[in-house]
Amino acid sequence: MSVNYTTVQWNRQKRRYDRIMLGIMVLYLLTFTFLQLVFYPLTSPETLIIRATGTLAFIMLQFILCIGPLARLDHRFLPLLYNRRHLGVTTFLIGAVHGVFNVIQFHSLGYVDPIFSVFASNTHYASLQDFPFQVLGFFALVILFLMAATSHDFWLKNLSPRWWKSLHMLVYLAYGLLVFHVMLGVVQLEQSPMWIGFVGFGLLTLVSLHLMAAGVEKKRLLEQMDKAAVGEGFYQVCSAEDIPENRAKMVYLEGQNIAVFRYDGKVSAVNNICRHQHGPIGEGKIVDGCITCPWHGYQYLPQNGQSPPPFTEKLETYDVKIVDGMVWVNPSPYPEGTERPAAIIQA
Template sequence: MSSTYRAIDWNRQKRLYDLTLLGFLFLGLGTFFAVSLLHSPNATAETLIIRGCAATALMLLHVILCIGPLARLDTSFLPLLYNRRHLGVTMFLLALVHGVFSVAQFHALGDENPLVSVFTAYQRDYRLLDAGRINGAHFPFEPFGVAALGILFLMAATSHDFWLRTLGATFWKTMHLGVYAAYGLILVHVALGFLQSERAYLYPVLLGLGFALVAGLHLLAALQEARLDREQSRLNAEGFTGTCQVDEVVEGCGKVVIARGQRIALFRHQGRLYATSNVCRHQGGPIGEGRIAEGCITCPWHGWNYRPEDGRSPPPFQEVLATFTTRIVGDRVWVNPTANPPGTRCAGGAVTSS
């Protein structure tokens, strides 16, 4: 989407993003293959492909999961977020290669349908306890990988904006939170499978560090938001809610404030203060962390545009945000937390120089 109404093609930044991603794929897989061939020259090509794709996909998944909270903690990570979907689809393709080669290698050409064998090869070990102990050593690990691959497929297949429009932003976003379920399934898949075969203690340490990084960054981002929310809630009053000082909102920039428990995006544009919903209609991005670009509020995630005075995307786009009435009393910004119907034009509070 662009306020100049040109279709967004593979512009320079997008090409750079994907070329960099491709470079990382070659680097990751190439490093794995080269070191494996030096260290374990007798390993078969199939083994190297299965393991190399799995390791690269798992590393990529960690990057994908870390980008979100990193961009909330430090906006300089936003360039990595812009085409995060490309990372997701690439990760799925790597996982698919891993899965297809694994099924062909370990289950095909036998006395059972390979897709059945994946679930039944040692079915008597589907039990949580074995001889009074947790059955981690023998419990089948393959079904967890299949389930994760299914979720990743669903997400990769619906990653295009067509599906975002068709399914609606809320449903689409909820569905794509399935990446966390896929991550959990993959951790179990690795713990019950690879970690039972390979005994180097550093493998579980690396996996644990990866999980700690993902969980820690999410926790940090949540704590930061909770702290900001608390500060804003303290300023709430009846009716119009005092939100912040006027000079806290820089010309051309946004600021997220809390009014009666909801996040509202404030923007200062051409001497007036406007307020809209903080949730982008595209993918639910934090509008208030964006800027005014070419006269429009611009979402930091994917550049979706809205006019500050009425929350409407410039024609021919149809997205509309709810607006809020603002007033400036003294040097304080007050917002009526009852949302106007989406697209309602508001005059905006006039900023007067003191």
């Protein structure tokens, strides 16, 4: 969260996150190199780099794509989400090393342009077995480049969260391209059960996690809609006691995605969608009197939905009342940043 754009908004958590990430990457590269030298002692340094970076980038992308559903299924994984951006950019850089070394090793000694050679050296585009798998890796790298280049709040603001998110959802296409890059490349060449197991396990894990998370979300949404009961424009949401202190209850009423927060003996309702990357505000908590988005720490005041000065982000607010200990919410939104009185919880 920043008023002005800075290249990287460093803080203690991000430094710690990055140090752990780099430590694991170095450990992986050293282990991979050691095993390659033990089992394939004649491997050239270029091949070693290509293999080590290729496998590392694929594992990292796989891990990145698991973070979202894991965080939705279990909030203990939310810290992984906090600095996923650095993980993504690093994945692109590792993938780029793999791509550049491949082009140098396999395409730079001919008579044609090396990039042209990637597309033209093997033209069996109609064959699954002999498909030019390097082309798939090339396009996946282009997508990862676009994502890394726009992985900044400057682009998020200027492209708008909607278009930015759509662009970054291309990562799923990149993952699909990379699955086939491996399956039609090294797997066809070496027929190693290890590669098949490596890709297959990752693919099944990823698809299962995403479908499980989607199922849980859908069920939660349906439960919210079933519970609500109409009364003078207000919907009964839950008992005030059902909302933990400094936490929220999320409801979906008349197309409005609402987070009802309980704090200091009061209840307030704001729009559930963070203005940064459309994160779920209601899955966050109140820190220092501010609602704090669980994704990247954007903050809002519960009574008016405004970010504390000097920040300018604002959320819509809603009327709330408490009758006989039950919380009622009117889903007609007030303009962003409108102050609404909090409902007092009677002792």
